[in-house]
Amino acid sequence: MSALLKYLLVVGMVGFATTAAFAQKRKPESKTEGARQREAEFVFTEGEKFFVLEDYSKALLYFQKAAELAPGNATIYYKIAEVWAKGAKDEDQHQAARSIERALQLEKKNKYFYLLASNIYASLNQFDKAANALELMLKEVKGTEEYLFELAALYLYGKREDEALKTYQRAEGALGVNEISSSQKQRIYLDKGKTDEALKEAEKLALAFSDEPKYTMGYAELLAQTGQRDKAIALLENYLKETESSGSVKMLLAGLYRDSGQTEKSQNYVWQVITDPQVNLDSKLLLVSTYNAALQKGFTANSSLEKFALQVVKQLELEYPGDANVSMLSGDLYLALNRNEEAIEKYRKAIYSGSSNYDVWQNLLYLESQTNQLDSLLHHAEAALEYFPNQGMVYYFQGFALLKKQQYRPAATALEQAKRLSTANPAFVSDVNAMLGDCYNGSKDFARSDRAFEEALAFNPNNDIVLNNYSYYLALRKENLDRAEKMAAQLAKNFPANASYLDTYAWVLFNQEKFKEARKVMEKVIQGNTVSALHWEHYGDILFKLGEVDSAVKYWQKAREGSLDQTRLDKKISTRRLN
Numbered sequence: 001m002s003a004l005l006k007y008l009l010v011v012g013m014v015g016f017a018t019t020a021a022f023a024q025k026r027k028p029e030s031k032t033e034g035a036r037q038r039e040a041e042f043v044f045t046e047g048e049k050f051f052v053l054e055d056y057s058k059a060l061l062y063f064q065k066a067a068e069l070a071p072g073n074a075t076i077y078y079k080i081a082e083v084w085a086k087g088a089k090d091e092d093q094h095q096a097a098r099s100i101e102r103a104l105q106l107e108k109k110n111k112y113f114y115l116l117a118s119n120i121y122a123s124l125n126q127f128d129k130a131a132n133a134l135e136l137m138l139k140e141v142k143g144t145e146e147y148l149f150e151l152a153a154l155y156l157y158g159k160r161e162d163e164a165l166k167t168y169q170r171a172e173g174a175l176g177v178n179e180i181s182s183s184q185k186q187r188i189y190l191d192k193g194k195t196d197e198a199l200k201e202a203e204k205l206a207l208a209f210s211d212e213p214k215y216t217m218g219y220a221e222l223l224a225q226t227g228q229r230d231k232a233i234a235l236l237e238n239y240l241k242e243t244e245s246s247g248s249v250k251m252l253l254a255g256l257y258r259d260s261g262q263t264e265k266s267q268n269y270v271w272q273v274i275t276d277p278q279v280n281l282d283s284k285l286l287l288v289s290t291y292n293a294a295l296q297k298g299f300t301a302n303s304s305l306e307k308f309a310l311q312v313v314k315q316l317e318l319e320y321p322g323d324a325n326v327s328m329l330s331g332d333l334y335l336a337l338n339r340n341e342e343a344i345e346k347y348r349k350a351i352y353s354g355s356s357n358y359d360v361w362q363n364l365l366y367l368e369s370q371t372n373q374l375d376s377l378l379h380h381a382e383a384a385l386e387y388f389p390n391q392g393m394v395y396y397f398q399g400f401a402l403l404k405k406q407q408y409r410p411a412a413t414a415l416e417q418a419k420r421l422s423t424a425n426p427a428f429v430s431d432v433n434a435m436l437g438d439c440y441n442g443s444k445d446f447a448r449s450d451r452a453f454e455e456a457l458a459f460n461p462n463n464d465i466v467l468n469n470y471s472y473y474l475a476l477r478k479e480n481l482d483r484a485e486k487m488a489a490q491l492a493k494n495f496p497a498n499a500s501y502l503d504t505y506a507w508v509l510f511n512q513e514k515f516k517e518a519r520k521v522m523e524k525v526i527q528g529n530t531v532s533a534l535h536w537e538h539y540g541d542i543l544f545k546l547g548e549v550d551s552a553v554k555y556w557q558k559a560r561e562g563s564l565d566q567t568r569l570d571k572k573i574s575t576r577r578l579n
């Protein structure tokens with residue numbers, strides 16, 4: 001919570017004192033004055049009742065009536081200001097300001113009046129006035145030095161950094177060296193480019209609380225940030241010699257040694273932290289995760305780093321054999337090393353240990369989809385939906401598995417749900433539409449298939465998978481062949497060396513009976529290095545349509561040598577005709 005917010009909340013603590021304060025203002029008076037005073041007290045009490053019930057409009061009416069009956073009572077104006085301050089409009093705050101100013105004219109020794117005044121001015125972004133209110137309070141009301149922090153915060157909000165510095169120094173003079181003053185002074189000095197002054201503040205705080213490692217660490221971190229890493233290391237090494245062992249200090253030292261290229265010393269401290277039973281597991285996991293991050297960035301050429309990271313993770317697995325977070329960290333490491341099967345094993349162990357971490361499940365589903373482990377993918381996607389029923393990505397992987405297993409209708413159902421849950425991510429929705437096009441084509445719902453493909457292309461007109469599949473399906477159906485040719489031609493232009501895409505283009509031309517053009521395209525395919533049996537067969541089909549039957553049979557025979565469907569080709573060869 002910020003200093004200003006804590007300060008703004010303080011004024012809410014005084015409601016129970018106001019009625020008593022009201023009563024204390026009574027003076028010896030005539031009978032008529034006494035009756036007015038009693039009526040004012042009654043009306044004020046009614047206002048307090050409605051204020052507690054949060055019926056502020058009625059509370060305001062009663063407080064204003066009380067002010068008419070007792071115009072010299074400061075507490076009434078304080079309560080009127082408090083009601084107005086509840087409003088959301090600037091005019092409400094201005095009304096509140098006028099009321100609290102009246103209260104302060106009548107009473108200068110109540111700190112809550114000043115606090116409310118400062119709060120109101122701050123809400124109007126009048127930070128100078130807000131600060132002045134607190135300055136007056138500190139002058140008029142003894143024992144309010146604790147609000148120096150709030151005063152300094154107001155100076156900062158008002159861009160008066162020099163005044164804030166002086167105020168934090170006043171706070172130190174009144175309350176002693178403390179974290180808030182020191183850390184804020186460091187920040188101000190750094191903003192001003194006064195590095196030496198910031199370092200002196202950090203050192204002063206560390207010396208004042210030498211039994212608190214976090215302050216020495218803060219000083220060391222500032223030294224490192226300002227180019228004095230060696231001095232930071234020496235500071236921490238000396239601290240370890242003079243105090244009890246501190247896992248957090250060792251963690252910082254490990255990082256500093258790593259950044260300075262002293263790998264052996266860094267890893268020595270890492271190992272001390274990992275094997276220290278006094279260091280909590282979360283800290284150990286955080287430390288090891290830095291190695292995962294480094295390896296993910298591609299620093300895998302350092303085999304010694306890989307070896308050490310694996311050694312550390314295995315040690316954690318020995319110490320915490322059933323911990324899901326350790327298994328997750330291990331999976332992340334193997335994923336960073338592109339050792340996917342081992343990553344899958346660790347992620348499975350994590351979820352079987354009860355992990356509900358979304359990243360674990362998503363990584364597992366991704367890896368199983370990449371390794372074509374469809375049964376496991378489907379099983380784990382369905383299990384993940386128990387934890388994450390509103391995550392479109394989980395439905396995506398479920399649909400992916402079902403599509404691969406040619407269960408087109410349930411695949412489409414899953415993917416449609418993925419689409420509904422992912423409207424804020426148009427790129428992902430486009431990918432889902434591409435898969436929906438395949439699903440609906442498989443279930444022969446061609447209108448929906450075409451619509452899904454068109455939606456995918458509306459987002460990314462150069463989506464090569466969509467251009468390929470959509471044009472190929474249209475050619476198979478012999479529908480909208482002009483559209484198919486346009487897409488296939490674009491695909492061939494974008495990927496002139498892709499044999500599969502060129503084959504699709506030739507297939508579209510073939511179905512348009514543009515056999516000569518199809519031949520030219522297929523000749524590019526068979527002259528390449530990735531010719532398949534299907535390519536030879538298609539080339540033979542084109543030659544047959546051009547009347548070159550002998551050549552067609554020759555290429556069908558060539559296709560038969562590598563084809564899994566020899567029956568169809570045998571029939572073509574024996575009859576010397578297209579089936």
